[in-house]
Amino acid sequence: MSRAPGRTDRRIAFGLFAGSFALLWATEAAVGFVRDESVYFAAGEQAVRWLHYLLVAPGRAVTDAVTTQAFDFNHEHPVGMKLLFGLSFQLFHQALGLVRPAAGFRLPAFALAACIPAVLHAWGAVLYGRRAGLFAALCFLAVPRHFFHAHLACFDMPVAALWLLVVYAFWRAETDGGWWLWTGLLFGAALATKHNALFLPPVLLPFVVARGLAASRGKAAARALLAQALLVICAALVLLGLLVLVLTPEGFLRSWNLLSPATAVVALLAAALCSLGLRLYRTDVATFRAVAPLGAMALLGPAVLYAVWPWLWYHPVDRFAAYLAFHATHVHYAWTYLGTVLREPPFPLTYVLVVTALTLPVSLLAPMGVGLLSLGLRALAGLRAAWRTRLGASASASEVLVGLNALASIVLISFPDVPHFGGVKHWLPSMPFLALLAGRQVQLAGDALGALLSARLRWFPRAAMTPVLAALVLLPAATLTAHLHPYGTSAYGELAGGVPGAASLGMQRQYWSNNVTGVLGWVNEHAPQGARVWLHEVASFRDYQRNGMLRADLQPAGGPADADVAVVQYHQEFREQEVAVWQAFGTTRPVTGLYIDETPQVVVYQRR
Amino acid sequence: MGFLVVALLALGFQAWLPTALPTDADEAAVADILAHEAQPGDVVLLHPWWTERARLFLPAGLSVTGYLGSEGDALLEYPRIWVLSQPSLPRTPTAAFAQGFLPGRTPLGPERRFGPLVLRLYQNGRARPVRFVASEALPMASAAVELPGGGRAECVHEGTGFRCPGGARVEASWHEVLYRPTRCLFLVPPGGPGAVEVTFEAVPPSAAVRLEAAIIWEHAWKHGSHLTPLHVELADADTGAALAQVTVPPGREGFVVAEAAGGPRRLRLRVQSDNAHEREACIQLRALDAEKGASP
Numbered sequence: 046m047s048r049a050p051g052r053t054d055r056r057i058a059f060g061l062f063a064g065s066f067a068l069l070w071a072t073e074a075a076v077g078f079v080r081d082e083s084v085y086f087a088a089g090e091q092a093v094r095w096l097h098y099l100l101v102a103p104g105r106a107v108t109d110a111v112t113t114q115a116f117d118f119n120h121e122h123p124v125g126m127k128l129l130f131g132l133s134f135q136l137f138h139q140a141l142g143l144v145r146p147a148a149g150f151r152l153p154a155f156a157l158a159a160c161i162p163a164v165l166h167a168w169g170a171v172l173y174g175r176r177a178g179l180f181a182a183l184c185f186l187a188v189p190r191h192f193f194h195a196h197l198a199c200f201d202m203p204v205a206a207l208w209l210l211v212v213y214a215f216w217r218a219e220t221d222g223g224w225w226l227w228t229g230l231l232f233g234a235a236l237a238t239k240h241n242a243l244f245l246p247p248v249l250l251p252f253v254v255a256r257g258l259a260a261s262r263g264k265a266a267a268r269a270l271l272a273q274a275l276l277v278i279c280a281a282l283v284l285l286g287l288l289v290l291v292l293t294p295e296g297f298l299r300s301w302n303l304l305s306p307a308t309a310v311v312a313l314l315a316a317a318l319c320s321l322g323l324r325l326y327r328t329d330v331a332t333f334r335a336v337a338p339l340g341a342m343a344l345l346g347p348a349v350l351y352a353v354w355p356w357l358w359y360h361p362v363d364r365f366a367a368y369l370a371f372h373a374t375h376v377h378y379a380w381t382y383l384g385t386v387l388r389e390p391p392f393p394l395t396y397v398l399v400v401t402a403l404t405l406p407v408s409l410l411a412p413m414g415v416g417l418l419s420l421g422l423r424a425l426a427g428l429r430a431a432w433r434t435r436l437g438a439s440a441s442a443s444e445v446l447v448g449l450n451a452l453a454s455i456v457l458i459s460f461p462d463v464p465h466f467g468g469v470k471h472w473l474p475s476m477p478f479l480a481l482l483a484g485r486q487v488q489l490a491g492d493a494l495g496a497l498l499s500a501r502l503r504w505f506p507r508a509a510m511t512p513v514l515a516a517l518v519l520l521p522a523a524t525l526t527a528h529l530h531p532y533g534t535s536a537y538g539e540l541a542g543g544v545p546g547a548a549s550l551g552m553q554r555q556y557w558s559n560n561v562t563g564v565l566g567w568v569n570e571h572a573p574q575g576a577r578v579w580l581h582e583v584a585s586f587r588d589y590q591r592n593g594m595l596r597a598d599l600q601p602a603g604g605p606a607d608a609d610v611a612v613v614q615y616h617q618e619f620r621e622q623e624v625a626v627w628q629a630f631g632t633t634r635p636v637t638g639l640y641i642d643e644t645p646q647v648v649v650y651q652r653r
Numbered sequence: 654m655g656f657l658v659v660a661l662l663a664l665g666f667q668a669w670l671p672t673a674l675p676t677d678a679d680e681a682a683v684a685d686i687l688a689h690e691a692q693p694g695d696v697v698l699l700h701p702w703w704t705e706r707a708r709l710f711l712p713a714g715l716s717v718t719g720y721l722g723s724e725g726d727a728l729l730e731y732p733r734i735w736v737l738s739q740p741s742l743p744r745t746p747t748a749a750f751a752q753g754f755l756p757g758r759t760p761l762g763p764e765r766r767f768g769p770l771v772l773r774l775y776q777n778g779r780a781r782p783v784r785f786v787a788s789e790a791l792p793m794a795s796a797a798v799e800l801p802g803g804g805r806a807e808c809v810h811e812g813t814g815f816r817c818p819g820g821a822r823v824e825a826s827w828h829e830v831l832y833r834p835t836r837c838l839f840l841v842p843p844g845g846p847g848a849v850e851v852t853f854e855a856v857p858p859s860a861a862v863r864l865e866a867a868i869i870w871e872h873a874w875k876h877g878s879h880l881t882p883l884h885v886e887l888a889d890a891d892t893g894a895a896l897a898q899v900t901v902p903p904g905r906e907g908f909v910v911a912e913a914a915g916g917p918r919r920l921r922l923r924v925q926s927d928n929a930h931e932r933e934a935c936i937q938l939r940a941l942d943a944e945k946g947a948s949p
Contacts, residue, residue: 379871384721388874408660415655490656518656521663528667539666542743545674548703549744551721617721621829621870628827633834634713640706643674643742648705 048220054170054178058163061182065159068186069195073148073155075531076196077559078585085198086150086588088119089131095355096132109359116356120364121371122200124354125237129153130198147592150198157206158195161185161477164206164213165484172443173485180515181484184409185477187522190469193533200239201470207235208245208474211342212450215249216443218338219256225334229341233349240372241454241474246342248453252446256335267329271336274321281314301362315344378466379618384551386618391461397472401455403541403552404469406522409483410538412490416482420448451478468534468553487515532560535641544642554615558583560646563639564612565589567649569596571636572610576600579608581622605629609652615645626650672769673741679768680710683737686765686772688712696731698723700738700750707737721832724753727779729941730786734758734775741769778944784859784915785940787922788825788838793854796823799847808849815851819843820929823851828935830867831907837935838922839869842883844929851922852890859915859940862887864897865908866924872931876904881927883934887911890919901934908937915940 050058078086095115099106106112116124130150138149162182169178186192194202211231218224235242261267288307289297301307322340326333351357357364380387382396393399402410420440426432427439440448454472457463469476491511499507521539529536529544534556537547548554561583572578578595579602580586589595602608605626613623627633630652639647687697697711699719711717716731728734736754740747757778764773787794796808796815808817814824821843827836842849856862866885867873880903887897897911926932 386874388871406663408656408663411656411659487656490654494654494657514657517660517664521660521667524664524667539663543666543670545670545701546743549701549742549746617832618871620720620832620834624827624829624834627834632713633717634708634711636709638706638709642670643704643706643739645703645705 046220048171048217050167050170054167054175057170057175057179058167058182061166062159062163065162065186065195066155069155069158070148070152072530073151073196074145075562076193076533077531077562078147078583078588079197079199079534079559080557080582080584082197082199082559083585083588084119085122085127085130085200086134086147088124088127089129089134089150089198091115091118091131092124092128093131093135096128107355107358112355112358116354120356121368122239123237123350123368124356125234125350126153126198126200126203126239128353145592147198147588151196154198154203155195157203158186160206161195161202161209164209165477165480168213168216169481169484172447172481174488176491176511176515177481177484177488179484180487180519181477181480183515183519184412184483184522185480187519187526188405188409188476189522189526189529189533189536190404191473191476192526192530193536194470194473196531201473204235204239204241205473205477207231207238208241208450208454209477211235211242211245212249212446212478215252215338216446218334220334222334225337225341226345228338229343229345230349232342232346236346236350237353240368242346243369244453244457246339248449249339249342251449252442253336253339255442257332260332260335261329264329264332267325267332270321270325270328271332274318274325274336277314277317277321281310284310298363298366307362318344375464377464379616380466380468381551381553381617382465387465388618390463392463392465394459394461396465397455397459400468400552401472403537403547403550405538405540406525407539408518408521410540412483412486412518413479416484416486417448417451417479419486420444420482424448447478447481451475451482468556470556487511487518490514529641531562532639532641532646535560535644535646544644548644551617554617554644555646557614558585560614560639561589561612562594564637564647564649565594567637568599568610568612571651572596572599574598576609577602577607579604579611581611581613582616582619583612583614611650611652613648613650615648623648670743673739673743675706675739675768675770677710679770680707682767683707683770683772684710684712687715687735690774691715691735692733694731695733695735696728697735697737698726698728698754700724700736700740700754701742701745704737704739704742718834720834723833724750726833728777729779729781730783730939732777732780733761734777736771736773736775738771738773739769740771781944782942783939784857784942785853787851787853787920787936787938788836790853790856791823791825791838791851794851795854796849796851798843798849801845801847805850814839817843817849819845819847821849823849828869828933830869830935831873835935835937837937840922840924840934840936842924842926842929842932842934845927846925848884848923848925850924853920853922853938854918856918856920856940858918860942861912861915861940862896862917862920863910863912863937863939863941864899864922865910865937866899866901867908867935868901868905868931869933869935872933873901873906874904875931879928880931883924883926883932885934885936886923887913887938888921888923889917890921891917896920 130153133152134149137143137152138146162185165185166178166182169181214224214228214231218228257271292300318340351361377389423440424445454475458472488511491514495507495510498505535544537544541547561580575598577600586601590597605611606629611626613626630650635648636651637649638645696716696718702719702721702723708717758775761774761776764771797805798817798819798821800806806818808815822841824839826839827834828839840849864887883901885899888895896913899909899911901909924934
């Protein structure tokens with residue numbers, strides 16, 4: 046039976062996509078530039094310059110020297126999204142003049158972020174029902190931090206969207222033809238977006254094994270082909286392992302080129318898997334559908350990454366290894382957590398759970414948490430008939446897929462050695478799945494409450510309760526998001542006591558850079574003509590001027606010593622830099638600042 | 654039903670929170686009181702420590718402090734403390750503040766409320782009369798660096814301090830020590846066995862001299878074999894007799910304190926670290942009398 050949503054739900058999903066895209070675009074202008082966003086603006090423009098060159102001099106543009114020069118900048122992230130940012134900027138700002146420069150870069154990010162509510166509805170409507178799907182869709186973007194990150198020309202929300210899309214395609218592939226191919230292509234897009242995608246195959250592998258075994262039960266020919274595929278994979282791994290042993294890991298990487306033994310092993314493996322896949326498709330379509338998504342991910346994922354990232358073209362192995370090594374040994378930036386500045390691992394095991402609980406609006410945290418707990422209990426209940434009877438139902442494989450993906454990124458970032466700076470954006474891929482589970486819980490609660498009320502009040506329409514409950518549950522979150530926009534990295538939920546409560550708890554006040562928009566109006570009004578302005582921890586001085594948010598006559602200062610105006614971000618780890626302003630300006634009194642619910646975020650000093 | 658209750662409570666919280674926040678008029682009213690009633694040498698202590706918006710309003714000449722852990726600060730140079738608190742803010746750690754702040758402090762009047770702001774004056778029983786502050790006396794001091802061969806090279810006056818051979822520096826400036834903004838002697842040792850020395854003349858008689866030394870900012874947290882301890886010694890400049898000595902090891906955050914009997918009129922401070930990299934020191938050297946509290 047197909048898992049495609051019905052016509053009405055497809056229309057609702059499209060409406061959610063269009064509405065989310067429009068909302069993000071409409072609220073974009075106030076959102077400041079986070080520190081890395083300016084880097085991606087520049088990288089996007091550089092990628093487009095290379096595309097121009099490709100049109101003008103294709104032979105030269107694809108050489109090692111030119112691709113290296115064009116894509117070496119910010120090569121710690123794949124170029125997929127940066128290409129889209131740059132192309133969008135080129136088209137919508139430079140060519141058509143429809144939007145300001147920043148919006149030009151950000152439009153592709155809006156589009157991907159807008160896919161999340163649409164997919165959540167399409168999936169949730171089939172899995173749990175329309176009301177659950179709709180709630181899941183709305184609740185995801187109602188979270189202040191989600192809403193904020195959805196605006197940025199960065200990679201965290203795009204990779205969360207692509208993670209969801211890959212898993213959705215994987216789920217659809219079990220019943221619907223062609224989706225196995227989409228799984229592979231979307232996985233390639235996810236790989237070309239951010240390294241989080243590398244963790245998708247291990248999350249999906251257990252489901253492929255289970256599906257493959259179930260689909261091939263009693264089918265000797267299909268089982269034989271699966272066994273052959275496994276044998277081919279093992280043989281290839283053994284051969285590659287031997288090469289590593291003989292050549293040492295460094296020598297192995299150094300010697301891997303187009304005509305090396307390792308290339309031959311990988312090429313033969315790919316060819317053998319394609320051949321076996323074709324035979325499996327002809328032998329038994331059900332078994333093929335069960336395992337084909339992972340095969341497509343294994344073959345198409347790296348191919349897409351390689352195809353869209355010219356930096357890899359001439360040095361695929363050593364540069365990909367360098368890319369992995371960069372993230373495996375990433376520097377640990379300081380991060381404030383419960384009154385302590387975390388600077389190096391091991392980080393607290395409960396960090397991710399605590400930060401999730403404190404940053405989510407509590408009215409959404411409750412159904413997400415209950416939904417996950419309920420799913421866990423039902424999954425356990427599935428193991429024993431007696432428990433199953435007691436709990437009324439067990440979790441389906443589809444629900445377990447949702448549950449594991451809800452936990453995957455949270456568990457991954459919880460490892461004490463994984464960098465913890467950056468807050469919730471690093472486990473965003475978990476959040477759409479938690480939203481799905483919340484949708485189920487709110488629908489169940491609405492149904493139960495509706496039944497209760499209609500039993501006592503005959504006039505009460507039973508079906509009206511879920512929408513009413515959903516609206517009430519969404520309202521505090523939407524209110525909080527509206528109140529804190531565009532300062533989403535400062536957002537804390539009611540459990541924390543809001544922003545001031547989080548300050549007293551000793552939590553990170555904000556991330557880097559974007560909250561400076563809160564004082565740019567003052568700077569524009571009060572800074573003397575040609576004044577030197579130090580925007581502490583802001584790498585976007587020129588971008589603010591380019592987008593008309595900062596006066597063009599103002600000059601960037603390198604620090605308090607050469608500044609007329611100093612704009613300091615309040616971070617626990619940067620106290621010395623604010624004190625340096627006191628020293629340089631001869632005053633401990635700021636002239637203005639951005640204070641959200643009383644908490645200092647950005648403080649402005651003026652030289653006397 | 655549970656979700657409904659949680660949602661209603663959340664809405665209630667959001668409706669209530671703005672009423673717990675002070676208005677500009679509340680802040681201005683406090684500032685007006687302090688402009689009329691604060692005395693020279695008073696300090697305003699913020700509670701919770703992060704409520705620094707008050708700095709926008711408070712009288713310019715009045716000291717204001719508030720940093721993570723400031724409730725435990727002796728504030729020994731301030732005989733009177735104005736506590737400006739916002740007890741109705743969510744998660745305000747009232748009990749922890751009282752535990753750290755109240756011992757040795759006596760209220761000098763009733764609480765006064767300005768919207769959600771609460772102002773109360775305390776006598777600081779932990780205050781000590783300050784006879785001498787090295788960072789203020791730096792213009793009258795001299796500085797020199799011990800050379801590797803055993804000789805000495807004088808440092809040159811420059812701006813608010815001295816520039817010395819071998820990259821050593823001495824100045825009076827603001828720095829952060831474990832989140833606490835501190836006006837102190839900022840010293841950069843030359844590295845190696847040599848040290849930077851600062852000699853203070855005409856130190857007033859006092860009951861004690863108090864030496865507090867720390868590495869500034871995040872450098873204090875850093876650790877590793879490439880970093881070396883900072884050694885700070887205080888001696889009688891006339892006799893050479895050691896008075897106090899502290900060592901700040903790598904990774905030690907906050908001040909390391911030593912106190913000695915007062916008396917010598919000339920004091921010599923010596924600061925050394927084998928590797929000067931990231932060993933910038935913030936040193937408070939003060940001559941103090943005994944705790945006696947202060948009259949209102």
